[in-house]
Amino acid sequence: MTTLVASITVSHYLAVGAVLFVTGVMCMATKRNALGVLMGIELVLNGANVNFVALGSPFLRSTTLGIDGSLIALFVIVLAAAEAAVALAIALNFYNNHITIDVDRAEDLKG
Amino acid sequence: MDTTFLPGILGIAVLVPLGSFAAIFTLGRWWKPVTGGYVATGAIALSGVLSLCALAIWLGHHPVGAGAHHAQGTVDRVPLSLVAWRADTDGAPHAEESGAQGVVPSAYAGDYYQLGEFGQLRLSIGYYIDALTVVMFCVVTFIAFCIHVYALGYMHEELHTVTDHEVTLADGTPLTRPGRFGCFFQYMSLFCFSMLGLVLSGNIAMVFVFWELVGICSYFLIGFYIERRSACLAANKAFIVNRVGDFGMLIGMMALWSGLGTFAFGDVDRDGNGTIEPAERGIFSLVRPAERDHALTTPDGLVWAAAQEELVRWRQAHPEATGADAQRYARAQLPGWRDGGTDGTGQRYGYGWLTLAGIGIFCGCVGKSAQFPLHVWLPDAMEGPTPVSALVHSATMVAAGVYLVGRFYAVFTAEALLVIAVTGAVTLFLAATIAITATDIKRVLAYSTVSQLGYMMLALGVGGWLAGMLHLVTHACFKSLLFLCSGSVIHAVHSNDLRVMGGLWRKMPITAITMLIGCVAIAGLGIPLVIGLSGYYSKDLILEQALSFAQENGGRWAGLFFLVAAGGAAITAFYMFRLWFLAFAGQPRDAHRHGHAHESPRVMYVPLVLLALCAVGAAWELPGSDLSVAGLLEQARPTGTAATLTGVWVPLAWPSEHVAHAASSHGTIVVPAVLVAFATAVAGLALAVAMYVTGWLQPAEVSRQFAPVYRLFWNKWWFDELYAWGFVRPVGVLARLCAACDTGWIDRCLDALARGTCRVAVFWEQLADRRLIDGPVDRAAGWTYALGLSLRRLQTGNVRQYILFLVVGVVVVFLISSLFL
């Protein structure tokens, strides 16, 4: 019980963010499906977002980033959406050309 | 018998092979071919018997004392002989001992016959006999005898008409020629005569004559299959490369003669009055005079020559002085000039000349002993018949260079010794690496020879006179054994290529076992600190001396010699056992050749067994006595070289060889050196086993993995290409140019002159435009392209790999920054 009662600090948030980040990186490093890689990127961005929010939270520390943290997190979300849209368009195009979504098959430029 | 018989006995031993040569040369055409072989073999056997007699006489007067070479003293026990010989009217020399009565001289020097005297220049046929001479006589005659016997079997094809399939005539048929059995043995006899004469020589002029005789004999023998183009080229190469070294030797000889005024090695009492006048002193006693405790002394003549400027300055300062005054002044100043003033800090006049003389003499030895950078001729010399390879590469020709360095050891300054050591170390490493990748069985052995000669030079260069000389003797035994074994293998499978051999030990057990003994001996394997084959002792001595040198000087660079020697030991063990495993172990790689393989006839394998016995025990003490080759050689140590030598220009000290063997340094030098030698040899053996027996490591994969290194070794460090590009081709171009000029002059015609100009223009276009301008540009482009190709491999196009690189990069950057910030 003591662990649950103990109060939460920024470090706890950062640890969760680190887990999400590393999971995302490994996702990118092990998926052959382009959409899987994309999801890994989303996880990485989320990990970063957790950090921003935690560092801007007034509940966790006296001196914080304030609403700057929230705003940067917002921008990240928006940019992630934009990136997802473009990446998806590229993936669709790739799929139309190669009948597969396997990133290993994208080797037309390889000499 | 008395020692007075020594010059006579050894002189006859030298002349017998010459007689055999003359007999075959003049009468050979009426004999059956095989008779020539028997005559030559008989002659060398007679020489061997005479050498053994000389050894017995020598031992009778110079017993090898108890633990002679472990003597604690740092100075020589026996002063150099003040013994002189002179040619009497009846030609029989006799000894006259002067100096301390009852002291047995360690060397006998004298003249058989005086050719002429031109002012100061005295040319004579002399001898210089010490323990080294006697040992070399026994080694050379014994090994040459074994090789002669072996050749009687090996060269049997030459008894009849020979069809040489390697030479194709214009009409496409192979060449057919009469056999040259007698001719072969005629050259062998001349070769033995030259080598024995070289060993006996009493002055440098004579050494030079026999030196060139050895060279010309090797030319004949390497080019024995004269119809083959490769043999022709190899013979030319050997001869020309040796000339390059001999040029340096001539310079050294001239420097020595101008400084000393004599060619003779030892003191010769020519007028027979029992005392040695200054004009009768030899090189050794002039360079290391007894008055100065046999320390290395720049001879007066060299000091005079170098200090002329001082004299001129003095004459300018004292215009009124007469010539006699100047003489007096110079004589008074001479010691100061020699030693750099009273405190030794000033300029040492003449020291540079002495160093130059030493390096010049060494240049000749570089050529003869195939040291870097003149090592290229020796592997090509494998074109000769295998007995020739065995003779040239073990006891005679290449040994001559090391022998001369050992003979002249007293003359070398510290700086010259450093040059020798560096040359030896480079050669040793270079040749050993090339031997790893060679696939021709004789070439592996040839590079092994070069490498072992590098060992000897390294040993001599770091102050190990005994180590170098002992390795010369033991190496002669096991290397001739290895060559004869390889000849036996080639005789059986009719190929030099290791890649078509394999599994031969069932077919030819005697060759396999004797060759294994040779491999173990050359690898220096043995039970550490207890017993081993001959190579174990000599290699240990070398490593001990190198370690002693490193400890004496402490610096990082001095230790490099020891590291190279130890690394070379590992590589040696690796390539020798690689050779053995490839040839004899495993499965046959060529069933056809394997099926026809057979053990050699008795006339060939008996010499193998004899030599194998020598390879095992050459460095052992005779049971029940203190007699050993090492002890015998120790008697011949050049006077004064047992003391520690210090460099003038280089801040290094050459420790006495006794330092390494003193009881106090047993734990600090002997034990580490022996253990390192053993560990490296075992490591090399283990690697060879892993690669060629058990197959844990695939040689092909390893060579792919280290492809650039492999290519470097396979192409012999591109030395041949380098020389062809740097020397041969320019000389060829120059020669062609000269030829063009010549025809132009002979024609004496404007037309021809115009044509010559044309040719010059073409030549310049070739040289300047194509080679100097286009060449670098093309090469730079090629390099850029190759660089791009190699960098391309980094871009795999694999996304996941990139991400991993990224992650690892982040972690590494973080770690580095946390370590250093």
Add this chain to the structure above:
Amino acid sequence: MTLLGTIDWYAWFFGLFALLASVFAAAVLLTNNIVRMAFYLTLSLGATAGLFFLAGAEFVGAMQLMIYVGGTLVLLVFGVMLTAQATFIVMRPRSGEWVAALLAGSLLLGLLIATAWGVRPWREPRPTGALALAEGQSATAVGAALTGVRVDRLGDPAAPEGPSRTYSRSGYLFPFLIVSVHLLVVLVGAAYLARPRVEQPVRAEGRSP
């Protein structure tokens, strides 16, 4: 009731959401089925939104749910549907890559967690008692900041006088505009990229039937 009162509900919910987010992220990593991946990703992102609420960033949490879970993931699911070839197509990487990724990932995780606990102010809890709900960041403050007014900095005595003070009070109007234009461009670009091409003579064989 007393038992419930002793529990630190904040920590409890934090643990719950953190666990959900981490476990589903791991599930995304471990599954090979792309549809399940998308589903687990939704859950993981939703749990993260919960973490945002807990941290007092209600507006960000809401946007996370709306844009991310509602928008981006729908895009992804569309992508899955448009590129699905067979029901359960399996594309596995080589085992060596798994080993390498595990090694690198564990290194990175260790590094990040060591950093998270390495900074003293981060691991010290806020002094208790002084916290009021009103201190949370309301949507008003965020929206005002996006239009260029920093409501939270109005009475900031630490900010210096003069133009720099004005600057420190300025909000995120300019980045907001840039992001808006960026989003527009990106969407147009995406539509252009993803448009079906009518004729394709060279790679005709590469198109889906």
